[in-house]
Amino acid sequence: MQALIDGALSAVNQEMSTYIEDSELMRFNRGPVGEAVPVSEHLAQVVELSLDIHRRSGGAFEVTVGPLVNLWGFGPQPEPEQVPGRAAIEELLQRVGSDALKVEHAPNRITRSREVEIDLSAIAKGHGVDRVAQLLEEQGIRNYLVEIGGELRTLGKNPKGAxxxxxxxxxxxxxxxxxxPIAVSGKSVATSGDYRNYYERDGKRYAHSIDPRTGYPLEHRLASVTVVADTCAEADGLATALNVLGTEAALEMAEREKLAVFLLVKTDSGFEERYSSTFTPYLD
Incomplete structure (x- = not known):
């Protein structure tokens, strides 16, 4: 079983990693502009889900934001000695935008109308969890918890029957x-937050989460977002989108779409819990 799981995760990396030069995603990013490029079914599905979350969140979820993430020093490049200037940010904003992407099926193809690059790091881990879960179910396993880097998917009961x-x-x-603590079965859980990955310049804190609509790191007081959803890919992507939106807009979207969402908001005295009405049944 371990060999099967390792094989599934290796396949996800080979399809969607930005750290493997010959991954399917990196080959696409180096490919032609304005032409439909054949891709695997999995890559087409994940990009299509990303575009859907982009639309639903009003652009808060953006898989082409990579150049801005790199500019701020949260990608492969080191932290900048100086905070990026407005001109550099404006220039890179021209290379960001999911409106440049089009996904087709039968056959599976993706077209980019201008030179944007896709980075699926905010959703691929959740997809990897789903792939392992699917593998377990194909092997007849009906009780499991799959977890990768804090994102997880569950089915059935735990060893205590709960x-x-x-x-x-x-x-x-x-x-x-x-x-x-929350209690879940048959659902996926993902959390997004900015409290571990950040740096400071001249006494100001810059978090790794970049608002793709402005090009700047987030500055609101929302510390973390946890989402419960059917698939881990959707939970993963939604958690990132809601984190970018900030507390009030995140709750507004959660109520509008009946999403199960739990927020922790920074206050002067600690953290305040906020959650959507759909999240209430999971509170333990």
């Missing part, structure tokens, strides 16, 4: 502790 209990982490850079 729903799976998951701890939502308290945003504390000093250590890991549970803010809120």
């Amino acid at each position: 729903d799976w209990r998951i701890g939502i982490e308290r945003p504390d850079p000093a250590g890991r502790s549970v803010q809120q």
Whole structure:
């Protein structure tokens, strides 16, 4: 079984990694502009889901934001000695935009109308969890918890015969502790936050999450977003989108779409819990 799981995750990396030069995604990014490029079914599905979340979130989720992430020093490039200037940000904003992408099926193809590059790091990990879960179900396994880097998917019951209990982490850079336990079965859970990956320049904190609509790191007080959804890919992508939106807009979207969402908001005295009405049944 371990060999099958390793094989599935290796396949995901070979399809969607930006760190493997000859991955399918990197070959697409180096490919022609204005031509439909044949791709695997999995890559087409994940990009299509990304475009859907982009649309639903009003552009808060953006798989072409990579150049701006790199500019701010949160990609392969080191942290900049100086904060990027407005001119550099404006220039790279011209290379960002999901409106340049088109996905087709039967056959599976993706077209980019200008030189944008796709980075699926905000959704590919969730897709990897889904792939492992699918593999387990194909092997007849009906009780499982699959977890990769904090994103997870569940089915059935835990060894004690109860729903799976998951701890939502308290945003504390000093250590890991549970803010809120939840009980789930047959659902996926993903969390997005900016409390671990950041740097400071001239006394100001710059978080790794970039708002693709402005080109600047997020500055609101929303510390983390946890989403419960059917698939881990959707939970993963939605958590990132809602984190970019900020507290009020995130809750507004959650209520509008009946999303199960739990937020931790920074206050002067600690963290405030906020959650959508659809999330209530998961509180343990």
